[in-house]
Amino acid sequence: MQLLKAKAFFSKVAPKAKKPKTACQLPESEYRFWSPLGCITVRACESGLHTTGLQGDLSDENFAPNPNQGVKLLGSNKVPQVIKKCEIWFRTYFDDPKNMNTVERPDICVFKKSNLAFRELVWKTLADTVGPGEVITYGALADRLKNPGAVRAVGSAMRNNPNGIIVPCHRVVRTSGLGLYHGGTLQSVKVWLLNHEGITKYSK
CATH class of the missing domain: 1.10.10.10 (Winged helix-like DNA-binding domain superfamily/Winged helix DNA-binding domain)
Structure with missing residues (x-):
C-alpha cells in the first residue's frame, strides 16, 4: 500500500528546469530510481550524468521518506555503464554512506x-x-x-x-x-x- 501511494505521488513530473550546459552534445535519456527519498530522476548520455534530482511535487510539507525502500532502477533493461555505476552509487549511499570510498562516482559530463x-x-x-x-x-x-x-x-x-x-x-x-x-x-x-x-x- 505504501509503495502504491508513493507511485501515485511521484507520478506527477515536475516542470522541466532550464537544461544546464554540459560538456557534450550527445543525446540524453531519462532514468528513474526508487530510493528512500522517493523517485530520483537521472538524465544522462552514454558519457555521463547531466542532471540528477528528486521527482514530483516535493516539499517540506509532504516529504515522507521510507528508509526501508531499497534502491531500484525502474523500467530499463539495457542501460549505459554510467547508469549502472549510478545504481551502485545510490545503493551504497542509502545503505551506508560510510562505505562510499568503496565505490566510484558516476561520471558527470560537465566535469569533463x-x-x-x-x-x-x-x-x-x-x-x-x-x-x-x-x-x-x-x-x-x-x-x-x-x-x-x-x-x-x-x-x-x-x-x-x-x-x-x-x-x-x-x-x-x-x-x-x-x-x-x-x-x-x-x-x-x-x-x-x-x-x-x-x-x-x-x-x-
Missing part, C-alpha cells in the same frame, strides 16, 4: 570540460573534497577555491546544482546554521541527508 566555469569548479571541488559525514560553510568552500570573496557566488552555485546528492550541496551550511536547500523549500530533505550521514546537530 577542459576549462571549468566557476560554478562547475564549485560543484567539482565540493564533490571531490567534502565526503559523507562532513559539512563545509559557504565561506570555507570559497576559501578552498582560493576565492574568499565569492561566498554569494558559491551560494548561487549550490542553488543551481544540477546533480543533487551526488554533488552534495546538502553538506554546505551557513556559519550560523543549516542554510537553505532548493531555495529553502526542501529543508527536511537536507536534514534527512545529513542525519543519514551521521550529522545530527542541524534541524530545519
Whole structure:
C-alpha cells in the first residue's frame, strides 16, 4: 500500500528546469530510481550524468521518506555503464554512506570540460573534497577555491546544482546554521541527508 501511494505521488513530473550546459552534445535519456527519498530522476548520455534530482511535487510539507525502500532502477533493461555505476552509487549511499570510498562516482559530463566555469569548479571541488559525514560553510568552500570573496557566488552555485546528492550541496551550511536547500523549500530533505550521514546537530 505504501509503495502504491508513493507511485501515485511521484507520478506527477515536475516542470522541466532550464537544461544546464554540459560538456557534450550527445543525446540524453531519462532514468528513474526508487530510493528512500522517493523517485530520483537521472538524465544522462552514454558519457555521463547531466542532471540528477528528486521527482514530483516535493516539499517540506509532504516529504515522507521510507528508509526501508531499497534502491531500484525502474523500467530499463539495457542501460549505459554510467547508469549502472549510478545504481551502485545510490545503493551504497542509502545503505551506508560510510562505505562510499568503496565505490566510484558516476561520471558527470560537465566535469569533463577542459576549462571549468566557476560554478562547475564549485560543484567539482565540493564533490571531490567534502565526503559523507562532513559539512563545509559557504565561506570555507570559497576559501578552498582560493576565492574568499565569492561566498554569494558559491551560494548561487549550490542553488543551481544540477546533480543533487551526488554533488552534495546538502553538506554546505551557513556559519550560523543549516542554510537553505532548493531555495529553502526542501529543508527536511537536507536534514534527512545529513542525519543519514551521521550529522545530527542541524534541524530545519
